[in-house]
Amino acid sequence: MQLSSLNAISPIDGRYRSKVEALSNYFSEEALIKYRVLVEIEYFIALCEIPLPQLERFDANLFDDLRAIYKNFTADDALKIKTIESVTNHDVKAVEYFIKEQFDALNISEYKEFIHFGLTSQDINNxxxxxxxxxxxxxxxxxxYFKVLNELKSLSNEWKAVSMLARTHGQPASPTRLGKEIEVFVVRLEEQFNLLNDIPSAAKFGGATGNFNAHKVAYPTIDWKAFGSKFVQEKLGLQHSFPTTQIEHYDHMAALFDCLKRINTIIIDLDRDIWTYVSMDYFKQKIKKGEVGSSAMPHKVNPIDFENSEGNLGIANAVFEHLAAKLPLSRLQRDLTDSTVLRNVGVPFSHTIIGLKSTLKGLNKLLLNEAKFAEDLENNWAVVAEAIQTILRREAYPNPYEALKGLTRTNEKITQDSISNFIDTLDVPNSIKEELKQITPSNYTGI
Known part of the structure; x- marks a missing residue:
């Protein structure tokens, strides 16, 4: 059966394929094979550049031809390697045999035993x-990530003067500003992204048990540790992990996944807040002609983008959590559990990208309902009690908290008039009364 978006088991290869297709260049089976070919070719070139005695006569003009093997890698090449693997039952060995065939085609067969020289599969995979x-x-x-961040920055600036009733524990609280509340998420995301940038992309390269045993026994005078570090860091742009067992210890990769998980959690928090604001009628949503919000209720315009984001980021975090917890664990010098787990690394990245795109789509559909913000503030004059009692404390007024508590903790509605009448009863100078009467739910928003 031909794989299609309709019969794919995973929605990231089915329903959401168009949103994550770019990731197939990095996390598909074909992509993994291509990256393996890249490492093998660059490793061979690095051996030529030492040079090993047997490679001294290798024509450096052929390096471009060798690099073309991975730069021009095609789906047909990947299929050839999979065909070889059906015989070898070993994916990395199949790559080695494929490259040897390419050496034959370039008439450099005498050098092909230096492909994968002294390596184990994990030097290539890791x-x-x-x-x-x-x-x-x-x-x-x-x-x-930056599309979402920049949109939040723009909205934070656009809404910086919009006064809003805050809600702590779901109850009316000291007013704030909508732009500031969005800025909270901006700063949280930026701080986690800075941590993300500090995490190295680490790789293992050192032979069957990490000690360059085969390399040293063949060429004992070469500093193979220095070679490995130079190859990994200068050729591949990664950080060389040393010492290791047969495999990379994955500590840095786990840190990356944990940080990505925290960024996703912040966006989930944003999704839930915006969803709640929509339910409170603080936001309307742009309507696209022809779209249906509910199969039964024609009036519905649901905040589905934020719900979609929350769901996908939740799945991403579950997989990131497993990867981060599992990968650093390996019995003795290695077991195979990391191999099968790593084949799923594209899954949380895919759900993360779907989530980011959905959040961005939802943000772009928001329409500010300023009248509702004003209405909620006007209906909650009790929130200025904190301001009044604080100024009374400043003036050494006796028991100001208790006085305001007596006024506000009743079942009677607190209004501008009742606040004003209360202020008139206070034994304070008229200048203080005027100061207190200037405070409203709309202007009591802090810095």
Whole structure:
């Protein structure tokens, strides 16, 4: 059966494929194979550049031809490797055999035993996968993150003067400003992104148990640790983890996933707040002609984008959580559990991208209902009690908190008039009474 968006098991390859298609260049099986080919080719070139004695006569003019093997990598090439794997039953060995065939085609067969020389599969996997994650982050994730961040910055500035009734514990509280509340999310996201930038993209490269055993026994005079670090850091742009076992310890990768999870959690918090503001009628939503909000209720315009985002970011976080908790654990010098788990690394990234796109779409549909903001403030004059009692404290008025508590904690509605009448009963100078009467729910918004 031909795979299509209708018969794919996962929605990220089905319903949401168009939203995450760019990630297939980094996290698909074909992409993983291509990154493995890249590492193998660059490793061979690095051996030539030492040079190993047997590679001294290798023509450096052929480096471009070698790099073309991965730069011009096609789906047909990936299929060839999968065909080889059906015989070898080993994915990395299949890549090695494929490259050897390319060497034969370039008439450089005498050098092909230096492909994958001294390496274990994890020297390839634990460089290919961190490299794919790093490039996916830079090329796909970061641009989507900044789209959301910049939209929030714009809205924070646009709404900076909009007074709003705050709600703590769901109850009316000291007023705030809508722009400031959005700015809270901006700063939270920026701080976590700064932490994200500090996390290195680390890779293991050191042979079957991390000690360059095979390299050293073949060429004992070469500083293989220095070679490995130079290769990983200068050729691949990653940080060389050393010492390691057979596999990368994944501590830095776990930190990356934990940080991505925290960013997702902040956006979930935003989604829920905006959803609540929509339910409070603080926001209307732009209506697109032809769209249906409910199959039964024609009037409905649901905040589905924020709900979609929350759901997808929740799934992303569940998988990021498992990856971060599981990957740093490996029995003795290695077990295979990391291999199958890492094949799912594109899943949380996909759900994260879907979530970011949905949040952005929802933000772009919001229409400010300023009348509702004003109405809620006018209906909650009790919130200025904090301001009044604080000024009375300043003036050494006796028991101001208790006086305001007696006024406001009744079942009677507190209005501008009742506040004004209360102020008139206070034994304070008229200048203080006038100061107190200037305070309203709309202007008592702090800094």
């Amino acid at each position: 460089t290919a996968i961190p490299l794919s994650i790093k490039e996916a982050m830079n090329d796909v994730y970061v641009p989507e």
